[in-house]
Amino acid sequence: MSNYKPSEIETRWQKYWLEKKTFKTPENHDKPKYYILDMFPYPSGSGLHVGHPEGYTATDILARYKRMKGYNVLHPIGWDAFGLPAEQYAVKTGTHPRITTEKNIIRFREQLQMLGFSYDWDREVNTTDPDYYKWTQWIFLKLFEKGLAYEDEAPVNWCPELGTVLANEEVIDGKSEVGGYPVVRRPMRQWVLKITAYADRLLEDLDDLEWPESTKEMQRNWIGKSIGAEIDFQVHEHDEKICVFTTRPDTIFGATYMVLAPEHHLVDVITTPDQKKDVEDYKEKAEQKSDLERQEITKEKSGVFTGAYAINPANGKEIPIWIADYVLAHYGTGAIMAVPGQDERDWEFAESFDLPIIRTVQPPEDFEGKAYTLDGPAINSDFLNGLYITDAKLRIIEWLEKNGVGKKSVNYKLRDWLFSRQRYWGEPFPIIHVDGKPKAVPEEELPVILPEVDHFQPTKTGEPPLARATEWVETTDPETGKKALRETNTMPQWAGSCWYYLRYISPDYDGGPVDKGEENYWMPVDLYVGGSEHSVLHLLYARFWHKVLYDCGVVSTKEPFQKLVHQGMILGEVEYTAYEKDGKMISAEEAAGLDDVTRVRLSDSDVEKKGDRFVMKGTQITVDSKAHKMSKSRGNVINPDDVVVRYGADSLRLYEMFMGPLEQVKPWSTKGVEGVNRFLNRAWRLFFGDGDEDVLNISDTEADAGQLKVLHEAIKKVTEDIENMRFNTGISALMIFVNEANQWEALPRSVAEPFVILLSPFAPHIAEEMWNRLGHKETLAYEEWPAYNEEYLKSDTVEYPVQVNGKVRANIEVPAERAKDKDFVLGLAKQQKNIEKYLDGSTIVKEIFVPGRIVNLVVKPG
RNA sequence: GCCUGGGUGGCGGAAUUGGUAGACGCGCCGGACUCAAAAUCCGGUGUUAGCGAUAACGUGCGGGUUCGAGUCCCGCCCCAGGUACCA
Numbered sequence: 001m002s003n004y005k006p007s008e009i010e011t012r013w014q015k016y017w018l019e020k021k022t023f024k025t026p027e028n029h030d031k032p033k034y035y036i037l038d039m040f041p042y043p044s045g046s047g048l049h050v051g052h053p054e055g056y057t058a059t060d061i062l063a064r065y066k067r068m069k070g071y072n073v074l075h076p077i078g079w080d081a082f083g084l085p086a087e088q089y090a091v092k093t094g095t096h097p098r099i100t101t102e103k104n105i106i107r108f109r110e111q112l113q114m115l116g117f118s119y120d121w122d123r124e125v126n127t128t129d130p131d132y133y134k135w136t137q138w139i140f141l142k143l144f145e146k147g148l149a150y151e152d153e154a155p156v157n158w159c160p161e162l163g164t165v166l167a168n169e170e171v172i173d174g175k176s177e178v179g180g181y182p183v184v185r186r187p188m189r190q191w192v193l194k195i196t197a198y199a200d201r202l203l204e205d206l207d208d209l210e211w212p213e214s215t216k217e218m219q220r221n222w223i224g225k226s227i228g229a230e231i232d233f234q235v236h237e238h239d240e241k242i243c244v245f246t247t248r249p250d251t252i253f254g255a256t257y258m259v260l261a262p263e264h265h266l267v268d269v270i271t272t273p274d275q276k277k278d279v280e281d282y283k284e285k286a287e288q289k290s291d292l293e294r295q296e297i298t299k300e301k302s303g304v305f306t307g308a309y310a311i312n313p314a315n316g317k318e319i320p321i322w323i324a325d326y327v328l329a330h331y332g333t334g335a336i337m338a339v340p341g342q343d344e345r346d347w348e349f350a351e352s353f354d355l356p357i358i359r360t361v362q363p364p365e366d367f368e369g370k371a372y373t374l375d376g377p378a379i380n381s382d383f384l385n386g387l388y389i390t391d392a393k394l395r396i397i398e399w400l401e402k403n404g405v406g407k408k409s410v411n412y413k414l415r416d417w418l419f420s421r422q423r424y425w426g427e428p429f430p431i432i433h434v435d436g437k438p439k440a441v442p443e444e445e446l447p448v449i450l451p452e453v454d455h456f457q458p459t460k461t462g463e464p465p466l467a468r469a470t471e472w473v474e475t476t477d478p479e480t481g482k483k484a485l486r487e488t489n490t491m492p493q494w495a496g497s498c499w500y501y502l503r504y505i506s507p508d509y510d511g512g513p514v515d516k517g518e519e520n521y522w523m524p525v526d527l528y529v530g531g532s533e534h535s536v537l538h539l540l541y542a543r544f545w546h547k548v549l550y551d552c553g554v555v556s557t558k559e560p561f562q563k564l565v566h567q568g569m570i571l572g573e574v575e576y577t578a579y580e581k582d583g584k585m586i587s588a589e590e591a592a593g594l595d596d597v598t599r600v601r602l603s604d605s606d607v608e609k610k611g612d613r614f615v616m617k618g619t620q621i622t623v624d625s626k627a628h629k630m631s632k633s634r635g636n637v638i639n640p641d642d643v644v645v646r647y648g649a650d651s652l653r654l655y656e657m658f659m660g661p662l663e664q665v666k667p668w669s670t671k672g673v674e675g676v677n678r679f680l681n682r683a684w685r686l687f688f689g690d691g692d693e694d695v696l697n698i699s700d701t702e703a704d705a706g707q708l709k710v711l712h713e714a715i716k717k718v719t720e721d722i723e724n725m726r727f728n729t730g731i732s733a734l735m736i737f738v739n740e741a742n743q744w745e746a747l748p749r750s751v752a753e754p755f756v757i758l759l760s761p762f763a764p765h766i767a768e769e770m771w772n773r774l775g776h777k778e779t780l781a782y783e784e785w786p787a788y789n790e791e792y793l794k795s796d797t798v799e800y801p802v803q804v805n806g807k808v809r810a811n812i813e814v815p816a817e818r819a820k821d822k823d824f825v826l827g828l829a830k831q832q833k834n835i836e837k838y839l840d841g842s843t844i845v846k847e848i849f850v851p852g853r854i855v856n857l858v859v860k861p862g
Numbered sequence: 863g864c865c866u867g868g869g870u871g872g873c874g875g876a877a878u879u880g881g882u883a884g885a886c887g888c889g890c891c892g893g894a895c896u897c898a899a900a901a902u903c904c905g906g907u908g909u910u911a912g913c914g915a916u917a918a919c920g921u922g923c924g925g926g927u928u929c930g931a932g933u934c935c936c937g938c939c940c941c942a943g944g945u946a947c948c949a
Contacts, residue, residue: 214866214944221865224948246949259949301947324947331948338949345947413948532943569943574873604889609872612922658887660875663867665942669874675887681902690902729876732886739886742903801882806930808882834916848929854881858929 004684006648010765014113022779023118026072029521034071036063037501037561039530039538040078040125042493043104044085048111049630050638050656050668055529055567057653058662058725060117062527064761065722067118068785074522075118076504078125079105083493084167087425088178090456097425097456101128111640115649116764118781125503127496128425132503134447135513136495137430139545141440142552144431148194151438154418158186164458165422191420191429191489195544199223199412201558202543210563212663215535222536224413229397231337231406233258233310235270236318242266242310245332245411248342249400250392252314253381254360255337256350258321259303261329262286270321272307279304279323286325301326301349312337313405314396315382324349332411340371347371361389417541419492424456424465426490434477434484442478448486464488497538498545501525501560513554524557532566539564565725568664570656571627572636576602578616578623587622588613627667638668650763651677657727657762676731680766683738683759686747687770696773699746708792710740711751715788718758727762734759749774754786802829803856804838812855820851829855 017023036059041052063075079101086097086104105126112119125132143149157166161181171183195202203223206216228247235242242258260267262283271279282304303324310321326345327336340350341359347370350357360381363372378384383399384392400406420429428448430441441448451469459467466488467473477484499513505522506515539561546560579591580598591597602623607614613622630637643652654676660666689695703711714737721730737755741747753774760767760780771780798819802810810832818824826847829835839859848856 212866217865218944221945226948228949244949248949326947326949328948336949343949345949348947411948535944604873607872614872658874664875665868666874669888671888672874678902679887685902728874729886732876735886799882803882803930806881806928811882846929848881850881854930856881856929 003690004681004766006650006680006765007645009769010114010116010644010649013765013768014116016768016779017116017118017781018113018121020779021122022781023075023120024122025074025076025120029072031070031072033074033522034063034066034527035074035522035525036066036527037075037504037525037529038077039528039534040080040497040500041108042080042083042085043101043108045089045100045104047104047107048640050570050640050643050652051531051567053115053640053652054570054656054662055531056112056115056117057656058565058567058727059527059529060653061657061722061727061761062725063118064764064781065785067781068757068761068783070784074123074504075120076123076125077112077117077119078123078500078504079108079127080493080497080500081105081126081128082426082491082496084423084425087423087456090425098128114644115640115653118764123504123507125500125507127427127500130447130449133427133496135503136427136491136499137441137446137448138443138513139499139549140427140491140495141430141443141446143193143548144438144440146548146551148197148548149419150192150194151189152192152416153187154190154192155185156188156190156422157183158188158462159183163460163462167421188422190418191487193417193419193544195417195541196412196414198544198547199225199414201547202414202540205543205547205559209559209561211561212532212564212566215532215539215564215566218535219540222414222540226411226413228409228411229393229400229406230333230409231313231400233313233337235266235321236309236311238270238308240266240269242321242335243333244335244337245409246337246339248339248389248393249396249406250378250381250384250387250389251339251342251360252312252337252396253384254339254341254358255312255314255319256340256356256358257319257338258310259327259336259338259349260306260321260323261327261334262323262325263329264323264334266335267306267323270306270308275305275307279306282323301345301352303349303353305353313400313403320355322349322353330415331413342371342373344371344373360384417544419495420489421492422458422464423490424450424453426492427495428466428490429487431487432475432477432484433487434480434482438487439477439479439484445478450490464490466490494538494541498542499549501528501542502549502555513549516554519554520556523555524560524562526562528561528564529567530564531569535566565663567662568660568666569629570638570659571665571667572630572634572638573669574604574625574627574667575636576604576607576614576623576625578602578621585616585619585621587620588624589622630668638670643673647673647677648680648765650680650766654680654731654763658731660728662725662727679735679738680763682742683734684766684770686738686741687752688773697747698749698752698774701746701748703748703751705792707741707744707748707751708789709795710737711754712788712792713737714758715754715786716793719785719788722761731762734762756780757783757786798852800825800829800853800855802832802835803854804835805858806856809838810834822849822851825849825855829857 038056038059063073067073081101086100089095089100090097127133140149157171159166159176159181162176162179166176166183175181176183203220203225206219226247228245229249230243230245231249232241232243267279301324303322306321306323308321309318312319338346340346340357342361358380360378361372361376362379363376375389378387378392384395387395397408428450430446430448431438432441451466451472453465453468455468456465458465473486473488475484475486476482502514506518509515542560546555549555550558578600579586579588580600581594606617607623608617614625615622628634628636640652651673655673658676659672687697689697714733717733718730721727756767756770757780768780794816796816797813798816800812800814801808802812812828812832814825814828826849830839842859842861844857845860846858
């Protein structure tokens with residue numbers, strides 16, 4: 001065999017790595033460690049898509065690189081295997097989710113191994129494995145002990161027709177995704193985790209993380225900390241007080257009315273008899289609107305007067321109390337003091353209902369808007385007049401506290417985490433109910449095994465599927481011997497993924513979720529790579545659990561993931577779409593607003609660029625050119641298996657890294673895969689020629705200066721690019737090496753071997769094969785990474801572009817030893833024919849000389 | 863609306879952070895090999911003008927700073943993702 005045959009060499013090396021356990025994590029702690037983690041996949045029925053290998057290749061390159069740099073590397077993978085699709089499939093077909101899940105895991109594992117990732121397969125974790133979820137339950141008990149898990153009534157999406165609770169994503173326009181049946185909000189007993197208790201720490205500790213700024217910002221917004229004050233407003237002729245939260249207590253003199261959320265508990269108490277009907281009607285309407293609907297209507301504000309008045313504590317004035325759905329029941333206190341002068345929403349409402357508006361901050365003279373929300377001196381505000389916002393706030397809070405009508409207060413957008421699901425395929429809660437009260441299952445009894453049930457739907461009464469396992473549900477309290485009922489809710493999919501990175505560290509440890517000694521060595525995760533769709537929820541929940549475990553002494557770091565990178569989505573191939581209406585082709589702009597147009601898919605040979613648009617060849621008819629998300633319905637899904645069969649795993653890996661920066665969204669191009677495949681073929685021929693016989697085109701001659709320069713340039717570039725995760729330019733450096741080396745008479749071994757090492761993280765199979773054919777008997781996975789020598793990078797001459805008035809007019813070559821000699825270089829520059837031309841009849845007013853970079857002569861006519 | 867990215871050849875993308883814009887790959891054009899094709903190899907390829915040396919223009923748009931701007935500053939436009947009555 002002499003031609004490059006990926007299918008042969010790839011299977012051979014994959015087998016070698018598995019059998020020899022090449023990538024087994026070292027057990028000693030004698031070297032620096034590097035923990036590199038992928039977001040583990042949900043093993044879906046459709047297998048791997050091309051998005052998975054993108055992030056996984058990036059981490060694999062780093063893992064292989066770090067091993068060769070002398071690190072102990074922990075690079076594991078596992079399965080986030082609880083989840084809805086397997087359960088839905090079970091409901092439909094009766095197949096136990098365990099069966100489906102096992103089958104899918106086998107497929108995923110094969111696919112990942114087929115791509116040559118250097119995972120330690122002895123550390124696989126599976127969230128559905130009782131040995132794993134034992135510790136998920138254990139962590140839940142910690143939360144429960146600390147009072148961070150509590151029961152509450154919370155509304156769920158209940159679909160009476162399907163007899164089941166639906167996740168938000170299963171509800172479309174108030175109807176079930178499956179079948180289109182109506183969905184209603186119905187309160188149910190739920191488990192809730194008190195993540196809000198950690199809000200401040202989750203916010204503050206973001207600062208020290210090497211995460212994308214956008215992700216940190218999203219988490220900050222999600223937590224939504226705002227500092228302000230709570231103020232009590234006495235209801236006129238009632239004993240009740242209404243407490244409001246405001247970030248602008250300084251505007252209190254401009255509070256001309258109050259608004260309660262329709263759900264506010266005081267609404268019924270304070271509403272006057274003659275307003276009762278209006279208020280009831282409004283409440284009913286608001287109730288019927290879904291959350292989405294209430295959010296959509298941003299323009300027209302609606303509301304009703306309750307008939308009651310409150311006393312503004314700052315000036316003793318009576319102000320009307322309204323209810324309106326622009327005030328949200330679950331934020332702040334569910335009630336606001338409305339200050340239309342300084343708040344756009346309040347201004348709109350005041351205008352609609354003819355309520356008074358008082359400005360309490362002086363807007364600038366040229367201000368033409370309505371509400372003025374920026375800084376300025378206070379007006380119409382008694383003792384605050386003249387103070388700017390910051391000072392006015394301090395002053396009024398002091399006053400409120402002194403008079404006992406308010407205090408400084410902090411509020412968060414973050415809400416407690418609804419932690420239970422009415423599902424089968426999830427972790428059972430380690431909770432029993434004795435005399436109607438929840439009680440922890442003793443630690444020794446963990447895991448609470450997911451029971452078998454006859455069907456996977458909820459019961460007729462709407463209880464979760466686990467309620468069907470009556471023998472399991474009806475138990476006794478081991479402590480008192482009393483009758484007890486097991487919790488029948490299950491945990492959400494997030495639970496297993498909240499701590500899996502810890503289990504990899506000591507997957508078989510049975511003294512706790514993680515072995516303390518190992519944890520000390522391996523944590524934190526040095527690099528975590530995964531999709532940006534997990535920017536908020538998964539990453540926030542995992543951070544929350546980690547902090548709880550930190551408080552319990554289970555982990556030693558405050559944060560789990562030191563550095564985070566999101567890979568960008570891979571789109572389908574670029575598509576050109578033309579539009580046809582009534583048998584005539586029309587331009588894309590024209591077609592935009594019309595519905596009865598036919599889309600025509602064009603190939604790239606049918607279109608050409610005209611200006612900044614594409615048109616149909618030879619016409620003025622513009623077409624759309626766009627890469628779309630891959631989707632089954634569009635038929636543009638690229639299957640990694642097919643790519644591997646045609647071009648090999650090394651080509652797939654290389655292409656996905658070569659497409660562009662890792663973080664960026666980028667369109668797929670099969671031609672591009674062919675390009676990198678050609679590169680691997682060229683590299684192969686460089687070593688082994690293209691004849692039929694087995695030859696090795698390697699010489700044992702010494703490398704000359706030119707060859708060393710080419711090699712060390714590659715070493716430098718590839719090393720720096722891997723360190724900075726700029727894989728696309730690193731690969732380009734490898735290509736440059738091969739292009740250069742192809743022109744050499746002979747390839748010295750001393751140059752060939754370091755090149756193979758450089759190539760190996762990207763294309764490990766071909767590199768192992770080359771290494772082997774170079775006569776090495778062992779894997780190259782632990783060879784030393786080559787270092788570059790600055791000496792070899794120097795060249796004999798330095799090239800200077802010569803500019804006149806900032807425009808390049810000539811290039812000169814200067815011997816390296818005189819390159820920093822300003823007079824010499826300038827002298828030479830001025831002698832150039834094309835430069836003389838520009839100097840002639842002009843005077844040089846300035847000479848710029850940047851050593852090793854550029855010469856610029858600034859001239860003036862005359 | 864707000865937040866975060868981003869706009870560079872026919873396409874994906876480079877550019878040492880203020881110093882020759884377009885590395886590398888794709889595509890395209892020409893040539894070699896072949897009866898032919900594929901594969902492979904060699905050469906060319908930002909646009910315009912010119913046989914050419916060369917020149918003008920060129921990094922979303924309009925200004926500015928600088929000897930010099932894709933890179934810095936001011937004002938816009940467009941695209942992608944996220945978020946949304948959060949008081």
